[in-house]
Amino acid sequence: NAGVMQNPRHLVRRRGQEARLRCSPMKGHSHVYWYRQLPEEGLKFMVYLQKENIIDESGMPKERFSAEFPKEGPSILRIQQVVRGDSAAYFCASSPRTGGANYGYTFGSGTRLTVV
Amino acid sequence: DAKTTQPTSMDCAEGRAANLPCNHSTISGNEYVYWYRQIHSQGPQYIIHGLKNNETNEMASLIITEDRKSSTLILPHATLRDTAVYYCIVRVEAGANNLFFGTGTRLTVIP
Numbered sequence: 001n002a003g004v005m006q007n008p009r010h011l012v013r014r015r016g017q018e019a020r021l022r023c024s025p026m027k028g029h030s031h032v033y034w035y036r037q038l039p040e041e042g043l044k045f046m047v048y049l050q051k052e053n054i055i056d057e058s059g060m061p062k063e064r065f066s067a068e069f070p071k072e073g074p075s076i077l078r079i080q081q082v083v084r085g086d087s088a089a090y091f092c093a094s095s096p097r098t099g100g101a102n103y104g105y106t107f108g109s110g111t112r113l114t115v116v
Numbered sequence: 117d118a119k120t121t122q123p124t125s126m127d128c129a130e131g132r133a134a135n136l137p138c139n140h141s142t143i144s145g146n147e148y149v150y151w152y153r154q155i156h157s158q159g160p161q162y163i164i165h166g167l168k169n170n171e172t173n174e175m176a177s178l179i180i181t182e183d184r185k186s187s188t189l190i191l192p193h194a195t196l197r198d199t200a201v202y203y204c205i206v207r208v209e210a211g212a213n214n215l216f217f218g219t220g221t222r223l224t225v226i227p
Binding site for chain 1: 157158159160161162203214215216217218219220
């Protein structure tokens, strides 16, 4: 039973390019969460998605960032026109359902984005 | 969600118990206490959680004070692989879609 799979593990982009980060949740999990971790800081929530729906995007920057979780395939976090400040580790987590605190989220190993 | 306060860093000798404290003085009655850890360059790993009773699993024990304003995560026999940043998080049972990670406690297990 594979865990949360994120790819690529490392991504280098030049300023102005687009970055696409992928997350495949654990089998049976239909809820996906994206977090960002800047160097030497804790993780910050970005967005929460269910299949084909964005439920909570309160942590997403207003511009250049978007996320989707299609009916088929992985969840995608897309960053357009990347800037150096977007360099960070991006983590995805999944859960079988929302609410109900009697379980913990499972996190992937992250994608480390470097903007040069 | 209520905020938590943790020491910035701690050291522990290998083989000894590591006791990591967390203050959550504004915790509400329906908020759980969660612990995660993040080993260098990896994603956070769930450790344990509880509401008001003490909890134990194969990784750790969680001791919550009677007034629920603080808790302690106990790693009974720390190993070098337990070196990580440990995050104490409080979260309501329903309605909260995300976890608030503070800066955590950086635990270093010393040989």
